[in-house]
Amino acid sequence: MSEAYRSWGLDPQTPQKALRWGWRDAPATQMAGQQSVLPFGNGRSYGDSCLNTAGTLIDARGLDRFVALDTDTGVLTAEAGLTFQNILQHIVPRGWFLPVTPGTQFLTLGGAIANDVHGKNHHVAGTIGRHIKQFELLRSDGSRLVCSATQNAELFAATIGGLGLTGLILSAEIQLIRVDSAFMDVETIPFNGLEAFRSISADSASFDYTVAWLDCVSGGENFARGLFYRARHAAAIEADELLREKETGKGRVSIPFNFPAMALNGLSIKLFNELYYRSNSKKAARSAFSRDHYQPYFYPLDSIANWNRIYGSKGFYQCQFVVPAGSESLEAILRAIVDSGMGSFLAVLKEFGDLASPGLLSFPRPGLCLALDFSNRGLKSRTLIERIEQQVVEAGGAIYPAKDRLMSASAFRTFFPAHDQFSRWIDPAFSSDFWRRVSMETQL
Amino acid sequence: MRNGGESGSKPIVVFGATSDVAIALSRRYAQEGASLILVGRNESRLTAVADDLRVRGALHVRTLLQDSLTYDDHPTLVESLFTDHAPAKFYFFQGSLPDQAACEASFEVTREAVEVNFLSIVSYLTWLASALERRPGEKGAAGGASIIVVSSVAGDRGRGSNYVYGASKGGLTIFLQGLRNRLHKSNHGVLTVKPGFIDTKMTADIEKGGPLWAKPEKVADDIRLAADGGRMVLYTPWFWQFIMLVIKSIPEGIFKRLSL
Numbered sequence: 001m002s003e004a005y006r007s008w009g010l011d012p013q014t015p016q017k018a019l020r021w022g023w024r025d026a027p028a029t030q031m032a033g034q035q036s037v038l039p040f041g042n043g044r045s046y047g048d049s050c051l052n053t054a055g056t057l058i059d060a061r062g063l064d065r066f067v068a069l070d071t072d073t074g075v076l077t078a079e080a081g082l083t084f085q086n087i088l089q090h091i092v093p094r095g096w097f098l099p100v101t102p103g104t105q106f107l108t109l110g111g112a113i114a115n116d117v118h119g120k121n122h123h124v125a126g127t128i129g130r131h132i133k134q135f136e137l138l139r140s141d142g143s144r145l146v147c148s149a150t151q152n153a154e155l156f157a158a159t160i161g162g163l164g165l166t167g168l169i170l171s172a173e174i175q176l177i178r179v180d181s182a183f184m185d186v187e188t189i190p191f192n193g194l195e196a197f198r199s200i201s202a203d204s205a206s207f208d209y210t211v212a213w214l215d216c217v218s219g220g221e222n223f224a225r226g227l228f229y230r231a232r233h234a235a236a237i238e239a240d241e242l243l244r245e246k247e248t249g250k251g252r253v254s255i256p257f258n259f260p261a262m263a264l265n266g267l268s269i270k271l272f273n274e275l276y277y278r279s280n281s282k283k284a285a286r287s288a289f290s291r292d293h294y295q296p297y298f299y300p301l302d303s304i305a306n307w308n309r310i311y312g313s314k315g316f317y318q319c320q321f322v323v324p325a326g327s328e329s330l331e332a333i334l335r336a337i338v339d340s341g342m343g344s345f346l347a348v349l350k351e352f353g354d355l356a357s358p359g360l361l362s363f364p365r366p367g368l369c370l371a372l373d374f375s376n377r378g379l380k381s382r383t384l385i386e387r388i389e390q391q392v393v394e395a396g397g398a399i400y401p402a403k404d405r406l407m408s409a410s411a412f413r414t415f416f417p418a419h420d421q422f423s424r425w426i427d428p429a430f431s432s433d434f435w436r437r438v439s440m441e442t443q444l
Numbered sequence: 445m446r447n448g449g450e451s452g453s454k455p456i457v458v459f460g461a462t463s464d465v466a467i468a469l470s471r472r473y474a475q476e477g478a479s480l481i482l483v484g485r486n487e488s489r490l491t492a493v494a495d496d497l498r499v500r501g502a503l504h505v506r507t508l509l510q511d512s513l514t515y516d517d518h519p520t521l522v523e524s525l526f527t528d529h530a531p532a533k534f535y536f537f538q539g540s541l542p543d544q545a546a547c548e549a550s551f552e553v554t555r556e557a558v559e560v561n562f563l564s565i566v567s568y569l570t571w572l573a574s575a576l577e578r579r580p581g582e583k584g585a586a587g588g589a590s591i592i593v594v595s596s597v598a599g600d601r602g603r604g605s606n607y608v609y610g611a612s613k614g615g616l617t618i619f620l621q622g623l624r625n626r627l628h629k630s631n632h633g634v635l636t637v638k639p640g641f642i643d644t645k646m647t648a649d650i651e652k653g654g655p656l657w658a659k660p661e662k663v664a665d666d667i668r669l670a671a672d673g674g675r676m677v678l679y680t681p682w683f684w685q686f687i688m689l690v691i692k693s694i695p696e697g698i699f700k701r702l703s704l
Binding site: 020022023024025062065066067068069079090 | 489499
């Protein structure tokens with residue numbers, strides 16, 4: 001099937017050349033003769049970190065095989081192009097779960113490592129890089145290197161969060177976690193204001209998963225209202241609930257074409273935020289408990305195929321940043337967003353923990369992390385995001401490369417002080433649109 | 445579990461097991477807990493596919509390493525398929541799409557294309573047919589074994605752009621008609637599969653687009669359904685039956701002027 005290679009934010013829309021990679025034993029000589037190469041998984045990075053306009057993409061989705069699953073220890077070995085969805089399908093019925101998962105199951109294992117993804121359990125589990133025991137990396141010189149904390153350790157650290165620039169990950173070994181069911185016990189608590197969020201967050205340390213939806217539209221007395229979700233994997237469940245489990249996950253709604261940009265204007269976003277808050281907070285009152293299948297719990301947006309198209313053909317910008325928790329900076333940034341009137345369809349707030357990742361370019365660090373998206377309204381959107389970037393720099397925070405399209409080279413260097421150490425491990429044949437953008441000034 | 449049967453003791457044999465459609469089909473069987481015997485010529489890829497199927501739930505996976513052009517080894521290989529339990533189904537996926545211009549320039553290339561796409565399968569089937577005749581199935585739908593061979597719509601009519609491939613597949617289609625006729629007496633079935641364009645590694649160099657290109661998973665599901673239902677000929681996706689009906693009905697005098 002001919003398909004255009006796009007990032008999840010649908011921007012940039014530059015033509016991409018691709019080389020399909022189907023086997024672990026395929027020779028690295030295929031990489032030669034290309035201007036530069038970059039591994040491409042399932043295209044769930046939002047900006048330009050998964051694109052390589054001047055060069056060639058290595059479409060790694062053909063590397064979609066399981067290698068081994070030790071059902072006693074929960075150590076899974078799989079090829080890098082396998083998606084989390086496929087992995088979960090096979091491990092959950094056997095009582096295992098991924099140690100860390102982001103908000104989509106449609107990413108590949110290789111992409112998860114390259115972006116050192118985090119999830120709602122960051123405060124207790126850290127990033128996925130902490131759970132990768134080892135991986136096999138193919139470099140353009142033909143070497144196949146097993147990397148772990150003890151073997152090729154520097155390349156291991158550079159590759160975790162290394163945005164695909166250190167070589168092609170062929171397969172990886174990951175430590176899974178035990179679960180007793182496919183369900184989650186979820187508690188929903190409405191809150192008003194960032195102080196309230198922080199105090200619930202502090203009270204929820206014993207929950208494996210915590211995250212909040214934040215209203216980025218309303219000002220006045222509704223400023224920074226939201227819904228806090230905290231959850232645990234449910235204990236073993238009854239037979240009738242298993243039946244429900246079978247029925248979940250069917251009937252994905254698909255958005256077959258790009259919405260007209262009008263569909264998501266300020267008014268409709270405001271309406272959505274109001275309705276979302278009201279319908280869920282009413283259910284919750286002070287707090288409410290529910291038992292949800294892991295799919296709607298972890299991946300609510302995955303049930304709408306191609307949800308990225310609701311922003312229209314010009315796509316959208318996603319912005320995800322973390323700032324130190326003690327500062328007033330998050331409140332200031334949030335005020336700027338509310339005042340801009342360009343607020344977000346869905347904004348997600350999460351307090352990161354202090355568990356360090358082995359990855360040199362890992363994004364998560366202790367503090368408050370907010371993820372939002374803005375439909376692409378050209379200069380207006382870019383100005384707002386540049387302003388956010390400035391505030392994040394001043395606050396001593398960082399922006400997530402996997403979701404970024406606009407970060408300046410100087411901001412990148414501030415956010416990721418290990419960038420020099422990292423660049424030494426870049427494979428000379430590898431590059432990306434993102435990397436050329438953020439390394440521009442360093443070459444001068 | 446479908447028909448409650450595939451998780452039983454009768455294995456599924458897959459020749460050309462590292463092809464994309466073979467992998468997609470084998471995964472369906474693996475998920476149902478079936479036992480599989482995989483035949484292929486690239487050891488590390490065969491192992492990679494077998495490992496994958498084990499994790500996906502296959503009860504037992506055996507790999508047999510063989511180059512399909514080493515004809516002398518075929519009788520032994522075919523006999524070895526029957527050592528534990530007589531297999532329920534024999535799938536043949538091997539094939540390669542030769543470059544027509546290269547075939548025109550060289551008989552060696554043409555011969556290799558005919559060997560890979562036609563003669564090697566004929567060789568396997570020669571031994572397999574006799575082995576099956578010695579083990580006749582019981583009367584009734586699920587009685588005997590099934591042989592499922594991937595031919596091609598290209599075998600329905602010769603075209604200037606790929607007639608070496610087309611002739612190999614056309615020969616294969618006719619061979620299978622005869623074999624079906626012969627094995628009917630011992631209650632074994634033969635299914636001829638005629639896929640159209642499939643988005644696979646074999647066609648990786650071709651510019652793809654439009655509704656005619658099918659995913660390997662879709663083709664695998666069609667094949668599985670037809671094999672379980674005892675069909676004799678399958679066009680997949682289904683609309684190729686009508687496309688080929690039109691193409692076959694064009695008078696030769698007109699057809700020779702077309703560039704297809």
